[in-house]
Amino acid sequence: MNTREAKEILLLYRGPIDDSDLQFRAALDYAKSDPELGQWLREQTECYDTIRAKLRAIEPAPGLSEKIVRNRPIPFPRDWSRIAQLAAAVLISVGITALLMKWSEHRHSSVADAQEILVTGEVLDMTCYIASNLSGPDHAKCARICIRNGLPAGIKTRDGKVYLLTGEPGHSVNAELADYAAQIVTIKGRQTVRDGFTQLQVEEIRKL
């Protein structure tokens, strides 16, 4: 190591704070044997101390610390178990809301979106048909009475598919259908399916 190399290293030396930093050890040892370098090092550290003192003497404006404390934001609660509870509550709430919305949407699905079809088949009294498998001309009288009295009516096609017959919301078509009980008719209407049940909202009835 020569004087110049030692100077380059000791340029960063600040005094006692850097004494434990191994990078300065060899250069410091070298400075002990070089009076001129030793003098340069003393001047450097004195200059360091002076600059440090001047910078450290800078005072903040009065009241700054109070202003900082005063303007402190409201701390966010750090109770993580409480935060987890809140998060779970929010998730459950969102889940329930989504399910309700889905159910409501399903429940109120519009018949206007339904497909308009023509169905040809026998008009059934659904109660007797489902409960006792009764249909056909032999059951016509009972079916007529049942339908007229407001029990559900249906239509069964030749291939065995059964539709529940309904009127527009708030309007029963049982009176019209009762006249066709156990007869083969063609019904024009709008088909919708809910939970596996096929419904036909009656628009027009034609007797074959």
Next chain:
Amino acid sequence: MSADLEFENLVKLYYRDLYQFGVSLTGNETDAADLTQETFYIWANKGHQLQKSASVKSWLFTTLHREFLKSRRRQNRFPNQSLNEGTEDLPNVPPDCAERVDSRTLLRILGEIGEDFRAPLVLYYMEDLSYKEIADILSLPLGTVQSRIARAKIQLLRRLSETSLPLEQTK
């Protein structure tokens, strides 16, 4: 200890150091006060994420420096300067060179040093931080920090030696 008291103690402990760091970076008292406030504001919101309490000081200095860089990017009026000085000519600085300037002049001279070099130099002078700690605060490699401090210090000493105004005239 309540969170409020803890915050107050933290402010009392570090606001002066942070302000001095801020004013040395910006050269402006108002900007330094804003940076200090902003730093503690961020601490109040995010400080609880810090696991080791021993590194609070580093965290605060890092945050202030980051906010300083952000504000500079926003303003975009202080392009980074590079130091052309190498270490070829190490200045012979008379011991009283810094005595002849007051803090305000010193800040002005610091302000003439490029930002990339100013921050490590200020931490080198003002805080009892190891070079490793300075590197961590500024998120820079250790070698880069030492190199920047050395080059910035040479420039500072040169400018100080060129400043021949006596103390009385600089006030």
